[in-house]
Amino acid sequence: MREALFYEKRDGKVVCHLCPHECAVKEGKTGLCRVRQNREEKLYTLNYGACSSCAVDPVEKKPLYHFYPGHTILSLGTWGCNLRCLFCQNWEISQGNPPTVNLEPAQVLDMLRAQGPRCIGVAYTYSEPVVWYEFVLDTAKLVKEAGYKNVLVTNGFINEEPLCKLLPYVDAMNIDLKSFRDEFYRRLCRGRLEPVKRTIEQVHRRCHLEVTTLLVTGENTGEEEIEALASWLAGLSPDIPLHLSRYFPNFEFTAPPTPLEDLYRARDIARRYLRYVYLGNVWDEEGGITYCPECRRPVIKREGYKIREVALKEGEGSWLCASCSAALPLVGRVFVR
Structure with missing residues (x-):
């Protein structure tokens, strides 16, 4: 347990400024995230170093398809979340009380060094990394x-303030843009859309960015919404990879899995605006292929999270299509398993 960052005392409460909820927390209580508690007018983080999940994953599983493709990454998660999505795919750790082991930042670095050269670093994932902000900052x-x-x-x-403090230490993010409607965020996630859009706008200028949208059956699969989301992202950069992921019933949401035709239609719409659109949570031969934006030939073929074929050549500071020499927005070396 550590004293938290980003709070102030006010009328016997502490007001947390980590996320847009700005929870005013009474003595002995926690905010919506369940992991930041008022104790004698000080805000404490209850999950500093409390690791609920740990694995060495392919970087593609995050998902990141344009950041050190084919490499692995040490992946850590905690418990708690500052949203409450009714369809949460990891609700056991985000909304539950899972068993944890305690880690110190120096231990994480030791674990990382033991992995070998294919492991590029640490991913703060599985649960929401914002809610163990202090540990993430120290470790990063x-x-x-x-x-x-x-x-x-x-x-x-x-x-914005905690994001800006953390960003100098972050090399890549995958941000979950759950919907392009504020009503969806408020009704199904207890959140708001605009703060997430602001984060995406800031991050895409500072580090590598990819975006994921879980397509929830009957909720955020409409053609107008997909078009609005994709065109907005393209206004930032048409090179931002978008991962459209298939929903399955989980937590408190019982709608059937996303129909495949909805997934394919959303991909077709998004491709009108974005150069790189992928499908997740579905076995689709084309869903994981990276195509050259100029000649449309495959430059990286994936099978699940594994890279099977590469048609790239090295240019000056960038990767080029082996067929037409067009530049590809890929960060880091490509490792073929």
Whole structure:
């Protein structure tokens, strides 16, 4: 347990400024995230170093398809979340009380060093990394100083000041843009859309960015919404990879899995605006292929999370299509398993 960052005392309560909820927390209580508690007018983080999940994953599983393709990454998660999505796919750790082991930042660095050269760094993932912000910040500093990479897989629901404090240590993010309608966020997630859009706008200028949208049956699969989401992302950069992921019933949501035709239609719409659109949570031969934006030939073929074929050549500071020499927005070396 550590004293939290980003709060102030007010009328016997503490007001947390980590995320846009700005929870006013009474003595002995926690905010919506369940992991930041008022104790004698000080805000404490209850999950500092409390690790609920740990694995070495393919970086594609985050999902990141344009960041050190084919490499692995040490992946850590905690418990708690600052949203409450009724369809949460990881509700056991985000909304439950899972068993945890305690880690210190130096231990994480030792674990990372033991993985070998294919492991590029640490991903703060599985649960929402914002809610163990202090541990992520401390660990990310050590990881960065040691020459490794930091990745956040996040819902993007964070205030501007803490985001700016963390960003110098972050190399890549995958941000979950759950819907392009504020009504969806409020009704199904207890959140808001605008703070997430603001985070995406800031992040795409500062580090590598990919975006994921879970297509929930009957909720965010409409053609107008997909078009609005994709065109907005393209206004930032048409090179931002978008991962459209298939929903399955989970937590408190019982709608059937996303129909495949909805997934394919959404991909077709998004491709009108974005150069790189992928499908997740579905076995689709084309869903994981990276195509050259100029000649449309495959430059990376994936089977699940594994890279099977590469048609790239090295240029000056960039990867080029082996067929037409067009530049590809890929970060880092490509490792073929």
